[in-house]
Amino acid sequence: MIKIASLHKWFGKLHVLKGIDLTVDEQEVVVLIGASGSGKSTLLRCINFLEAPQQGRIFIDGEVVDPRGKNLHSIRQEVGMVFQHFNLFPHMTVLGNVIEGPAQVKRLARAEAVKIGMELLEKVGLSDKAETYPAMLSGGQKQRVAIARALAMRPKIMLFDEPTSALDPELVGEVLQVMQELANEGMTMIVVSHEMGFAREVADRVIFMDEGVIVEEGDPDLIYSKPQNERTQEFLSRIL
Amino acid sequence: MFDLPWDFTIIPSYMPLFVPVAFVTLQITTLGILMGLLLGLLFGLMRISPLWVLNGPARLYIWAIRGTPLLLQLFIIYYGFSSIARVPGFLAAVLGLAIHNGAYLAEIIRGSIQSIDRGQREAAYSLGMTRWQAMRRIVLPQAFKRAVPPLGNQFIIALKDSSLASTIAVHELLHRARVLWSSNFRTMEMLIIAGIFYLFMTTIFTLVVGRIEHRLKASEYRS
Numbered sequence: 054m055i056k057i058a059s060l061h062k063w064f065g066k067l068h069v070l071k072g073i074d075l076t077v078d079e080q081e082v083v084v085l086i087g088a089s090g091s092g093k094s095t096l097l098r099c100i101n102f103l104e105a106p107q108q109g110r111i112f113i114d115g116e117v118v119d120p121r122g123k124n125l126h127s128i129r130q131e132v133g134m135v136f137q138h139f140n141l142f143p144h145m146t147v148l149g150n151v152i153e154g155p156a157q158v159k160r161l162a163r164a165e166a167v168k169i170g171m172e173l174l175e176k177v178g179l180s181d182k183a184e185t186y187p188a189m190l191s192g193g194q195k196q197r198v199a200i201a202r203a204l205a206m207r208p209k210i211m212l213f214d215e216p217t218s219a220l221d222p223e224l225v226g227e228v229l230q231v232m233q234e235l236a237n238e239g240m241t242m243i244v245v246s247h248e249m250g251f252a253r254e255v256a257d258r259v260i261f262m263d264e265g266v267i268v269e270e271g272d273p274d275l276i277y278s279k280p281q282n283e284r285t286q287e288f289l290s291r292i293l
Numbered sequence: 294m295f296d297l298p299w300d301f302t303i304i305p306s307y308m309p310l311f312v313p314v315a316f317v318t319l320q321i322t323t324l325g326i327l328m329g330l331l332l333g334l335l336f337g338l339m340r341i342s343p344l345w346v347l348n349g350p351a352r353l354y355i356w357a358i359r360g361t362p363l364l365l366q367l368f369i370i371y372y373g374f375s376s377i378a379r380v381p382g383f384l385a386a387v388l389g390l391a392i393h394n395g396a397y398l399a400e401i402i403r404g405s406i407q408s409i410d411r412g413q414r415e416a417a418y419s420l421g422m423t424r425w426q427a428m429r430r431i432v433l434p435q436a437f438k439r440a441v442p443p444l445g446n447q448f449i450i451a452l453k454d455s456s457l458a459s460t461i462a463v464h465e466l467l468h469r470a471r472v473l474w475s476s477n478f479r480t481m482e483m484l485i486i487a488g489i490f491y492l493f494m495t496t497i498f499t500l501v502v503g504r505i506e507h508r509l510k511a512s513e514y515r516s
């Protein structure tokens with residue numbers, strides 16, 4: 054489904070990703086963990102070219118992604134992204150946010166876009182908020198709208214960058230639940246998150262990153278209970 | 294020239310004579326600002342472009358216009374071109390105000406575009422939008438909202454600056470005051486009337502901008 058081969062990213066002199074190799078299969082859910090600054094966000098952002106890596110290749114469905122080529126916009130349509138701080142469009146209603154992609158990018162007729170939008174809002178439990186503006190929503194509701202907005206493009210893969218870390222603790226569950234349902238439906242997902250319960254229950258694989266490299270990966274239960282690498286052990290002892 | 298002693302009781306009877314020219318002031322200002330907005334949008338967008346062929350000319354324009362007086366710019370348009378073509382005063386005033394305010398509006402628009410969180414653009418890109426779609430659908434609407442107060446302020450500055458058009462024979466408020474006092478010798482009275490008209494227009498406009506601002510803010514808190 055998605056294959057990343059020896060990916061390198063520098064910010065000026067700062068070498069942030071130092072040769073990442075990663076393959077994610079269709080319907081697989083991968084949880085990415087690692088200390089702040091280890092390059093998790095940068096990796097996700099490189100996958101849909103919000104950052105341009107200087108070296109390495111990314112294949113989606115066997116097709117290499119060329120950021121200079123015309124297919125950048127079409128690749129991005131296939132990769133949904135959910136941000137830590139939601140990044141909802143404040144000047145549009147909840148429904149407006151969700152249909153923006155289908156209506157503007159896919160150029161669907163408005164009625165059709167609205168139909169898709171309402172279905173997705175139903176799915177994330179917010180159909181009663183369709184005409185509300187984002188400023189009136191709780192953090193958990195905002196993040197669910199953001200998930201619906203990304204899904205509206207019918208992506209093949211969803212990237213989540215710490216989707217619950219800006220939320221009050223009592224609102225984390227509703228977002229994780231939506232993500233879990235999505236995983237159960239067979240969505241391919243890469244999730245940066247330190248929610249261990251979610252990782253244990255939903256993830257097929259957990260990947261630990263440190264200083265721009267993948268240090269260890271494996272079955273969630275194994276990673277959390279018997280980490281092999283010293284750095285993984287040290288990191289987990291800090292967050293658990 | 295001599296002046297008569299002040300007699301402010303004559304003010305009401307002269308007021309109607311200023312009404313038609315108040316509309317001229319309003320016309321120059323409005324046309325100037327509208328054209329200035331187009332220039333400001335164009336040069337503001339050019340200014341934030343990473344391509345120097347775009348941001349270079351924008352920088353040059355903004356630098357030259359903001360570094361010289363409006364009166365000089367008006368004289369250049371009105372007198373400077375007189376060997377080639379006679380630009381009518383009204384047109385020269387509108388063009389001058391447009392070009393002058395365009396530079397300030399470009400900076401206002403640039404500032405408000407750059408104040409929009411980059412996460413907004415990234416969310417747009419992640420949906421597959423092009424740079425222009427993200428600009429038009431996501432960034433500009435929010436930037437314009439944020440620019441309403443400084444845009445309103447610039448409109449008021451332009452309204453007052455339009456009085457400089459009196460020097461190139463445009464029959465606007467200040468020009469009318471001068472024409473009248475040169476025959477009735479009521480200098481202070483005529484100036485006060487012009488002042489009343491300026492104050493009236495700027496006050497109305499401030500109130501209108503305030504209301505627009507309030508409406509825009511409220512619109513994002515509807516549930």
Ligand SMILES: Nc1ncnc2c1ncn2[C@@H]1O[C@H](COP(=O)(O)OP(=O)(O)O)[C@@H](O)[C@H]1O
Pocket residue numbers: 064067069087088089090091092093094095096
């Ligand atoms: N746009 C940027 N410019 C410069 N440095 C950056 C930029 N984005 C991230 N970095 C740096 O890259 C490193 C990795 O950041 P990030 O990928 O956000 O880590 P994580 O998500 O794991 O916390 C950090 O040292 C961060 O300061």
Ligand SMILES: [Mg+2]
Pocket residue numbers: 093094095214215
């Ligand atoms: Mg991060």
